[in-house]
Each structure stands twice: as structure tokens, then as C-alpha cells.
Amino acid sequence: MIFTLHKALIADGMMLDRRESLSVEKQKQIAAEKCIDARIPLWVSKSAKGSVKFAKTHRNVSLADHAVSVMTGAVTFAAYWLVSEGCVIDDKLERHLFMVGLVGLLHDLNKLHDDVYALSDAKVLADLEALYDRWRLAQKLEQHGELISAQEIFQLINCVEAGTALAGTEYGLVDAKLRQRCRTFVRLADQLDGRFYTLGKDGGVAGVLAKLSEWQKMDQGFVSCLGHWHHVHIFDSAHPYLLDCLQTQLSYQCLEISGVSPLLSIHHDGALDVLIPNEDKSLIIDGALKGLKRTLLSDGFKLVFSTTKQPNIMEGRPDWDELTGHLFSDENTKDVLALLSVSTSDVSFFSEHLINDSYALRFNEKAQKATSATVMPIFPEEDSEAFIEFYQLSSLISLLMRHTSQNKKIKVISEQERFNQVEAILRDHGYLLSVPDVLAHPLSKSTWLAMQIAAHAIDDAELYETLLTLLISFYEGIDSGEDEKFTGIISGLKEDIAKQRVDAVIHRFEALLNHKPYFPDESKFSGNSQCCLITGEPTQGRIEAKDELYSIKISQFSERNGRDAAIGDPKGVTMLSPTSYCEYQLRTRRHDNAKADMPVLICSPSTNGLFPGVRFTDEMAADKEAFLSTYDLCREDRKNTVLYGPEIFNRRLLLARQESMPYKFVEQLDWLERVIKSVRRTGRPFHIFRGLATPRPEILYIDCLLPQLQKLCGNKSGFRIEELALLYNEVRLFKTIIDARGSFILIRAMLSAETQFGALCQVKCLLEEHVAEKELQNKLQGLGQYRFAITEVNNRIYQLKSENNMTARDNGILQFAQLAARIQKGFGSTASRSEQTLLFSLVMDTVKTQLEYKLPMGDTLKKAIIGNIEHKLSGSKYIGKSEHRDGQSLLEACDELAECFISLLWEPVLKSRLPNSQLKKQLMEIYRVEMLMTYQSRRNTPATDDAPE
Secondary structure (H helix, E strand, C coil): CHHHHHHHHHHCCHHHCECCCCCHHHHHHHHCCCECCCCCECHHHCEEECCHHHCCCECCEEHHHHHHHHHHHHHHHHHHHHHHCCCCCCHHHHHHHHHHHHHHHHCCHHHHCCCCCCCCCHHHHHHHHHHHHHCCHHHHHHHCCCCCCHHHHHHHHHHHHHCCCCCCHHHCCCCHHHHHHHHHHHHHHHHHHHHHCECCCCCHHHHHHHHHHHHHHHCCCCCHHHCCEEEEEEECCCCHHHHHHHHHHHHHHHHHHHCCCCCEEEEECCEEEEEEEHHHHHHHHHHHHHHHHHHHCCCCCEEEECCCCCEEEECCCCCHHHHHHHHCCHHHHHHHHHHCCEEHHHHHHHHHCCECCCECCECCHHHHCCCCCEECCECCCCCCHHHHHHHHHHHHHHHHHHCCCCCCCCCCCCHHHHHHHHHHHHHHCCCCCCCCCCCCCHHHHHHHHHHHHHHHHHHCHHHHHHHHHHHHHHHHEECCCCCCCEECHHHHCCCCHHHHHHHHHHHHHHHHHCCCCCCCCHHHCCCCCEECCCCCCEECCECCHHHCCCCCCCCCCCCCCCCCCCCCCCCCCCECCHHHHHHHHHHHHHHCCCCCCCEEEEECCCCCCECHHHHCCCCCCCCCCEEECHHHHHCCECCCCCCCCHHHHCCCEEECCEEECCCCHHHHHHHHHHHHHHHHHHCCCEEEECCCCCCCCCCEEECCCCHHHHHHCCCCCEECHHHHHHHHHHHHHHHHHHHCCCCHHHHHHHCCCCCHHHHHHHHHHHHHHHHHHHHHCCCCCCHHHHHHHHHHHHHHHHHHHHHCCCCHHHHHHHHHHHHHHHHECCCCCCCCHHHHCHHHHHHHHHHHHHHHCCCCCCHHHHHHHHHHHHHHHCCCCCECCHHHHCCCCHHHHHHHHHHHHHHHHHCCCCCCCCCCHHHHHHHHHHHHHHHHHHHHHHHCCCCCCCCCC
16 A cells, blocks of 8 residues: 555655746656656655754654655554454555545645645645646545545545544545544654654654653554554764664564564664564564674675686685585686686697596687686586586585695695595595596696596485585584594685674674673783774774775874874774774775765665655665665766655665765865755755764754855855755855856855955856857857856845945945946946946046156045046047936036045045055956946936947
């Protein structure tokens, strides 16, 4: 039923409601399956709990996550209670469960509005009627045998939320049993999910358990039918990847053993919280630890061959079953063939001669012409069972006859003694071993002998059993009997460090899961044990370069107590505890040891809400989580990994997790845009930490932004869902400015209150010039973002002017420009720069001349400015109409302009000195923008005909 609800109501309903409209071109691309619909889902863009108004009482969660959680919880509670009450699983039960899920999903429909409306408001009913048609609910309900109108669903939702029905509902407009079940189970799930997101001692998992305990005391049946719950809690922010694996295993084992998904299963901000049935907790925890061990040892041992094809079992001590299982598996034929390698000079002999007239090695044509010293065979084309068994048994014999001890202190049974014992049992069964004289290479001889032994054993069942027993003794050794006692090959293998590390991890988690203190195994430490780089616990686990652990350097220097390290030490002393080693090994597997400029941890829960496991499809069993980076979450091209949307509710997705945060401002701006877009597309919390994670209530939290980006974000680190759209637009604006060849200095000026207005004017001019250049080159693609940026900059300029939130310098140049606009004839943005800055340049040239000739300033400067302007404009095309000067003569207007310059700019701002080039440019851009805006305002006034030339 959950999968049916997901398909009908989430994939084909909720996730299709989007905020923005689609362009015609984008619709064509989506229809052609070239890209996905990457618009922000409407339900994801709204807060269900913890909005800005309720920031102090609740953690922030999207309406989509809360609604799906309530839907899942209500249906699960209803199903278990109805089955426990003996209800027959038939069409009527499914109909009622579908309706319970639908009401659970829509119970907070009024929160889709930005304005606060009561759930019973007529506007909410109008929304529901539109949704009823948009989601095609009539057809979907009819498929489940229900004929319920939008009005009746509206009444059911109000019955659930308000606790009382609207007029008419109590009198049979809706089935009484259905009404009661919706009200009971949706309210139950809603209150539990709401309690989980409540801050303080009454919230979280403790609040959920307290609420369940309260209801169980009332013994309402629908709670007690699921029994009691055991709270699994581990806080370990240093090892999030291990906790991800443990969470998956706990959920998987809970479903397998108890037949029910954990009531809650969430790993976020360093804490793992899982509610599992109390009666099966021991079995579930034991199964989860075993599953975790399998995950960490998934690579197992390896067969490594030297240049002479000498075999070595590395990275583990497999038992006999593991060893034979490896060689006899179809996935490891490469190791089988490597064990049967021969000298290149002997290829023709092996190809032409059969053993027992039946068995031989097969080589391809390239092997005859190979230039290497040795050649591996290929499997025969017929692939008969006898030939495959011959190859596999021959390779096993070759391995056990040639493998030597890897520890000089341990002497295993010698190769000659092994050969003597094999030869003896063959002789007892009437077979003789011989090596043709033509085979001179030792590798060819050993392969030929292994082939002979295997061929005789396959044809003789009694010999096969005897030989197998002998080979097992070669590998495991014999402890009894003085004459027959010898050490097996497995004892001479290197100590399985990987297995020891994993055992230590399991021991640690076993202690934590059983609420016991964890102490590292002191037997492993000597007096000079040092501290783990991550946790600080004592350890002897010194890492090497070949370990290639993600973002960990072997030469990392630290002055931490108990850690030997010296600057310039070429080897370095970096220690990791077994748990930290396995953690960073998992990160390496996930990220392929990619270079990390500044590694940061992104905490985002892979599951959310009540009974998350029941929504997961079968293929998402343990150890099969899907990993999506921020690139994947933002990508639209379907050729690569993308997030379509609905799968976030029925798959265990690991979102981002580890990211490399760039150092450069421009690259960090791109990274921040991807992070914000990822949060908006998924509706999941993204909490980003440079160090260890700590619980945060916001939907987005970043503790490691550059100071300039921190200012861009309003000097905030945490954001609620409603704040993300504005933050995203802010980042896009700054990215657009940089794309238009804006400088970092200009960005920094925009973020400073003292230089903001001037910087905005510079940005406006920069963007308009960039757009004009693109249009001239007929490069129209992407111009929309620049026009959007120009509009946004204009709005900010108008806002600063209306609020008078500017410096004395800005006010002075603005008044100067307004007076200049009364004198000079109007122009447009396409006019030349010299025309746009004509009067400002005249004034600055006059000042420069006065200073060069050391002429008196004051009244002399004022008269010089008046004279130069009047001389330049009189009789020219640049002089404006007198009606804009309120009847003033040109001389009077020039006098007012000169007086403004001296009193507001020359003395208080410029300090009676010529400005440097940077300040002059800033003043000129403000002047240009104000002149253009003044002329634009005139043109928009009907009574004015002062149009530009």
C-alpha cells in the first residue's frame, strides 16, 4: 500500500507541483528526455515546522517531509492495528488505508500559502479542489473503490486537524468508520512527528517515547499493538560514514527479524537514533553488527603475484572455505589463470599435449607471439564442467604447492615435503608424476605437475577425497603426532590487520549499543603509544602513504600531547585508531581519494520521518545506498546521475556527505550556489561543518564560510526554508556580476555599508555595458540572468535613495548630478561616456588646472567652474531646456552647480585635493547612474519632451 501511495500521490501528485513555470524550450527538452524538470517542488519550498516565526520552538522541516512522514506513519499504525483486531485483508481495508494515507498527506494543506489561513478557510477549499483535479484524485480514488469529492476530503482533513468536524460531516457525508480511522491514526502520526521536531527536553526521540508511553498508559489499543520500543542512540560525529552503515544494517535487520520497520531511524548532526522493537533488540543489534562487519570486510583477501608469478595471499587470513570459494567462483577466473601461467617458450608444448588424453591448457593466438616472460592461458571455448573443474583444481594445487611463509620466524611445511607427500599418495593409487625434459622453466614445471595431479584426481573419486584432505592439511597444518606434525601455510600468512581493525570497530560499537563504556584494547599498546589524530585515543595505528586515506596526510604536523612529530620529517608520524582508519577508508572508497582543497562534512539525513524503511523498495537492501554529490543534485542533463525528485522518499539516499570546499572566492561562490540549490530541491537539512558536527535546528547551516561570503549571507550561518530563495538570488546576483567581469574588489565594496551605493552604481554600468556588448555580438543566450541582475541592482539603488541610507559622499555627488541634469540636455545609456560625464569632467579639469598653476581656490575656483561650463555649453547641442531649470538662466544654474561642488564635495569629501583614480571612477559612476535615472524619470513623465538626441 505504501508503494501504491508513493506512486499515486507523491510521484504523480505532490512532486509535480512546482513553483515556477517552464519555458517552451525547456518543455521540449523534458519531453525528449534530454533533461529533467529541475524546478523547486512546491511542497519542498514550504515549512511544516520550525519556520522563521517558530525558530525557537521547532527544528525546521519541509512540508513534503512532514506530510510523507504522517502519511506513512498513519497507514502503518492503521494497518497493524486493523490486522491485530482481526480485520480481513480485502479491498475495503485497502480502500480505507488509501484514504488514511491521502488525508495524512494533505492534513497541513493550508501551509502551502505564504499567508496564514485557517484550515477551514474557503481559500484552502479552493486549493484542494484545484489539487483534486490536478492530481486526478477522482480517477485514483475510483480505482480503489472510493467515490469521495474534494468537499468530503476537506471535511475529513478538518475533522483530523481541528478535532471536530465541519457541519454535516458527523451526519454521514463520510463513512463513520473511515472518519474515525482517519482522525485517530493521522492525529497519532502527526503528533508523534511534530513531537520529534520540537526543541528542548520535550522534543526529539525522548519526546516521541514520552508521547507513546502516555498513550500506552491510556491503553487505546492502536498504540499497544506495536509493543514497546528500544532507543538505539550513538553520538559519534567523528565517524559519520560508519554510522551510515550501522543505521542501514539496523533498519534492514529490524525489518527482517521483526517484520516492521524502525519507528524512527535518523542519522543527523553526528547522532544516530533508531527505535526498534524492544523484544527483538538483541537479535537486531547482533545482526546489525555482523552486517556491518561484512560491509567493512567486503574487499576480503587478495591473491598477489610477483614478477615471477610467485603467488601470495595478502590482506587477510582466509579459512579453507573462503579460499576455495574464491578460486572456484566465476568472478575470480583471473586469479585461476594467473596460477596456471607458463613460460612463453613452452606455450606450444602445453597447447599440443593432453594429460590423460583429456585435459590441456588453451592459449589464444597472441600468446604464441608474446614478448613477455610468462603467459596466462584462457578458458576453453567449450566451457564444459569437467574443464572448468580441471582449471580450478589445478590452480588450487598450484597455489598450495608453491606458497611460502611470509613470516621469517614461522617455518611452514616445505615445498619439497609437500611434493613428497602428494607423490606418495599418487603412487599408492597407481599414478606416477613426471616432467618432460623439454620443460626447463620452473614455472612451467610446477604448472605441469599441478595439471597432472588434478587430472588424476578428477578421474579417480577416491584419490580426489584423499588429495583434498592432504591439501587442507597443507593449508591449516597438523598439530598432533610428533612425526606428522607441521605448520600450515595459513600460520605463515601476514597478520590480518584489516580484520583486526574491523574487530576493534565492532567491539567499540557493541559497547556503545549496549550502553557500556568503551576502552581500547590495552594489550595492543606499548609504552610509547601515541594519540589518534581524529579522536585522541591511544593507538599504535601509524598510517602510511599507500593507505591513501581521504584528506589525511601522513606528514600532518600537530603539537597535540602524546604525538611525536617534527617539522621537516619526511616520513611523518600520523596515527589513526582502528575506528578512524575504517571511517576514512570508507570515505576513500566513496570519493576515490579525490583531492580535497578544504574537506568539510555535510550532515544530511538519508531517511526521515516515521517508519522510513517501509517506503524503501526491495533493491535498496543493506549496503546498497545511493550516493549523490551536490553536482548530481543540481544536474539537469539525464546523461549522468541526476535526482528526479520522488526517489528521495523511497530510497536510502546519501546526500553529499563529504565535499571539498574550494579556497578561492569565485569557486566557493559556485559551491555555495550548489549547496543552496541542493537543499531547495530535496527539502532535506544540510548542515556543513569544518570540524565535528553539532546539532542545529536550521534547514541549512554552514560554519566555515569566508568572511566575504558571511557578509553576503547577512552575517548569518543558519537559514530556514523561507530564507533560502532570497539567499539563492543573492548568490546568483554576485555570480552574474563576476561573469560580467566584475572584480573581487567590487564585490567587497557591495558588501560594505560605506561603499555599497557607489559599488551598486558601478555594477549597474558594468552589467548594462556587458548586455550591450552581447547584443552587438548577437550572443543572446543567457542575457536573461544579466537583465534580472540589472533590475535587482536598480531596486537596491532606489531603496537606498528612498531610505536615505547613504554616506555624505554619496549624497554630495547625487545632488551634484541632479543639478547637472538641469543644465545638460538629456541622453540615454547608448550615449558616449564623454557625453555622459561631460559636466563632471569639466569641473575636475578646472580643479586640476587651478592646482597646477597654484591659483587661489575658494571664489576663484567657483568662478572658474562657472566660466568653463558656460563657455562649453553656450550655443552647443549639449545645453538643456530652460524649463528644467525652473526659469533659471544658464549662468545662475552654473553658479548653483559650482557652489554644490565646493560645499558638498571639494572640501568635505575630497579634502581640497584631487581624488585618486579609484575614487574618481566611483564618483563618476554614481554621477552617470544618477544622470541616467533623472533623464529616465523625465521621459516617463508625460508632460516632458526632453528626449535624448
